[in-house]
Amino acid sequence: MNVSLYKQMLKAQTKTIIGYSTGSAFYIVLVAAIYPSLADSKIINHYLQQLPSGFLKAFNITGMGNLLEFIAGEYYGLLFLLLGSIYCITAANQLLARPIDRGSMAYLLATPNSRQTIAFTQALVLLTGLAAIILTSAAAGFAADAWLVTNDALHQKRFLAINVSGFLLFFAISGYSFFFCAIANDEKRALSLSGGITVLFYSFDLIGKLTEKAEWLRYGSIFAAFEPGAIAQGQAEWLPSCLLLAIGVISYTAGIVTFSKRDLPL
């Protein structure tokens, strides 16, 4: 890693990271604040029971039983995925594909640092941002639990597990985005590859959940490895998280190695 590059790149990313972090934190607090007023509402519970189970599953809504299930369903089931995926794809693009495409990578590579060092540093900046966003979200959850919702305590361990599992999901997504950015000459191509695959994964997961016949589709989706609703109910599985970790490690390594060996159009 190169410290100067890390600092400067992180500084350039700060605004974006703060934006995503506050957005995420704000939404969690909002969801937590709404919860008490909905928890006791019979109408909503009745309404939820009437919805087809596939539909509820599709959006990770497991129930309104407690605050954690509510947050898991209302935030981690949908908006969190969207927010995190967009961050991963765009940040990887800004940190690697754009400097290659526009040629500014030439200045960084003209310094006596190996390509591995530079790619590794950029990857670290990307992951630091991701960690910051997830940490802020988790902190917001805990804070909301402490100050806003007094009568129904958050299951802290499971909430933490959701965040760790979420981080691993985005570790994998940012990993393959980083890899595509490392192999592409063109910023737009990198963006369409990583964006396209992510949308595809998400659709597989959604269709698989909605229709039982197509449930096998979920095996082809990275999003199936992240089930906030199940974790909230205490049915956490370790294997999918390990898979996410492995996908992340492999794609980051592949990205760094490819970047080190390829011709660069600088």
Add this chain to the structure above:
Amino acid sequence: MIELQQLTKVFPNGRGIFDVTFTVRQGEVFGFLGPNGAGKSTTIRHLLGFLKPTKGRAFIHGFDCWRESVRVKALVGYLPGEIAFPEGMTGMELLDLLAGMRRMKTTRYRDELIERLQLDTRLPIRKMSKGTKQKVGLVAALMHNPEVIILDEPTSGLDPLMQQTFIDLLREEKQKGKTIFLSSHIFPEIERTCDRVAIMKDGRLMAVNDVHELQSMQRKLFDVMLSREEEVAQLLSSPLEVIHHDGRRVCIAVQGDYNAFIRELAQYQVQNLDLRTQSLEDIFMHYYDRRGDEQ
């Protein structure tokens, strides 16, 4: 100091550079001349280790430019041909970043360069004019006092006054014993600074010449405006090579022997004299094409 041995890079579209071999000696200012698309930048990108040669090798100070690229870059200062900086930084932030990445200990020379180029480093880079960006690039290339300086089209974007400052800077670097390698598609730019020149065309090295040799080979075109119409016929029958004439204006080609030209003209009433700016192809390519045909 810089050595290219049959350096070849073939791109998927069949273009590239082929069998480029030459050596740049230590302390030399070496010009790399060729029209746009001749393969100058491609060659330079090999020196920086951005491209892996299809065949052949390039060395700087004995280090392989692809395999020992980190060691090479510790010796080299580089100005890319395209001006594209990392986003969201001021000039100073970028220079600090690069200094940090080079683990530079002193900024004395950098500050001196900033002063001399009259560069306002507080500006965000995206708000800078092309010339100002080029100055930032120049400072970045020179600030760490590298042994080898590689500049891809260094004066593009600089106004004539700054070009002169730049040339002065290069002369000083040369006096310090630096090896300088610079590319250009404009001969006068090379002529003013370089000792030797390599000429590229269509990815191939056409020749490596001493700059004085090239100057004597160069064919210059003069537009001579005579005051009296009756003298035109006399000038046309003189031994000078007349390309064409139009009324009292006569276009004359001169190669090497300026004295004969001046002596002949002294006999006329010359109203105006203009040197025609010519493309690189006009100056040299006809020479190499002819030589190629003879072989």
